Amino acid sequence: MSIPLPEYIPALIVAVPLLGAFLTPLISRINDKLRNIFVILVLGLNSFLVSILAYNIFTKSAQEPYIMKYVFGGSQNIDFSLPVVRILFEVDAMSIFMAIIASILVFVTVIYSWAFMKENTGLDKYYTLLLLLTAGMLGMMLTGDMFNFFVFLEITSISSAALVAFWTHKGESVEAGFKYILISTIGALFVLFAVAILYGQYDALNIAVLSNAIQYTFLDKIALVLLIVALAMKAGMVPMHMWLPDSYSRAPATVTIALVGATLASLYGVLRVIFTLYGNVLSIPAKFGIPVNVLIGWLVIPLAVLSIIVGVMMALRQTDFKRLIAFAAVAEIGYMFLAIGTGLAAMGTEYGRIALEGGIFHIINDALDVGLLFLVAGAIYYATKEWSLNEMGGLARNMKYTTIFFVIGLLAVAGMPPFNGFASKLIIYESTFQLNPILAIVAILCSILLLATFVKVFQSAFMGPKLPKFKDVKEVPRSMLFAMGILACSIIFFGLFPNLILENIVRPAADALLSNAQYITTVLGGA
């Protein structure tokens, strides 16, 4: 059963936060509290829109992949086989899956910000940027047009760089913000260059039209490499990860968790480019009779393994709490890419499909786990004004709930049952083992090391004798606990009922990625 929905819902999902962003400074002039309520209402409305659209799409794609199309500027049917220029939103199960993640993360961010950012000035700008970031992320996920993707990518980069540098009184924050905008701009410019190459050849910007026409010429190869490298850089894959620990650790904790969403939006871009844009040419033989999918898959896998190893090793020797989590996030990105690479290299086989499902499932799990850990780090900073693990100790005595949330996040990120990280990592281990056992062994070993890292953190921050300087430390305010509670509850829920999520949400998303032909006919078929 599905609810009849007006077709302009996808446009509203981007328009609501955009409008909210520019209303926020106005409302901020009346009252600060009113502004906070307004922002929460806007994002609540947005999450509501995302969830009804998601419900609709997931129920309809239970039988076959369903794609919702919205054409801007006229509802008339357009013959897309001619060179027409129209911006359009194409929402399939994968896009809406990512949109759910983004809305959860941003919603948690605003609730957490209520108390966490209270002491700061200039909060009207903060909320405006946050809403712009939301609009950009959601736009990246829903759009069906390459140039439009670039525009939203830039909106996301600009607003997140400004947010990273929000604490301008700290030199390090500004530096991290500068690094982020530099990297993002280079990435975005190369995306634009690739889009221009594709436009020059096929006279189209629409993803479906391009995907239908693509030939895998020499120029297409250049465009593919540019797109994958630029977007993987923005997703924080080793060896292009150097910006990620700086930006993640120097930004306010609330911004970091929104940044996780922006990073995952770039990951979505990689998936969309490989599976949909180049979906038609994936099985043709490239060099030495090796099909393109195997080639790309085996290019991605070593980098993914490297990401896991580098992320975990660097996390082990950090003493800065947030930097440590940031390197763990690099490792988690590696797990996703490992699963995606396996899915690509073994495309067409059963375990390749399962690997892809595991990778997609891991996206939402990573967002929740890493998000929760960053929020815990933020809570500790809020209570003690301390980032360094060497200075902390005995905090479990003062901050009961935060400790519980940290343990949940720790076990989830290290892939221990019964939390959600276990569910997706087990799928990844099983499927990569069938491709090559060494991959699975490395993945499991690094997961154990990750557990060791976080146990070390747990020991040094929460255990131990009560430190005299933390005598007056109190539990964090209720809004922060509530925000962490939302994430912790979802982690436990996802961990206890992984099949529910896997069958209803993740599988349609994986199907949507693999059924490239459906994506093309939805646009070209004129229906």
Add this chain to the structure above:
Amino acid sequence: MIYNIPYIAVVCLILIGLYALVFKRNLIKMIIGITLIESGVNLFLITLGYRKGSIAPIYTSKPEGISIMSLPVPQALTLTSIVIGVAVLALMLSLVIHIYRHYGTLDVRKIGRLKE
């Protein structure tokens, strides 16, 4: 050959920009590198839409006898890209101002306090 000159210019601009980004240690020079890459990409877009002997794509003021118009889409894309570029440039320069206030230098090596 003569029609390929814009493309050669595109490649040169992007390479010079990348050179500035990789080898220059001054933040302002790195930003100049970014703008050079951006100009290269914009030039590439504009060149894609150009046809020999074409006129501006305005239908109402089309002179008699000329039927070739340059493509309007890349021009629209370039305009959008320029506007975005200005926003990025403004943000980067304002961050550089803040960095200069904090560290009193624009040299990347001297700023390098963000160590592993």
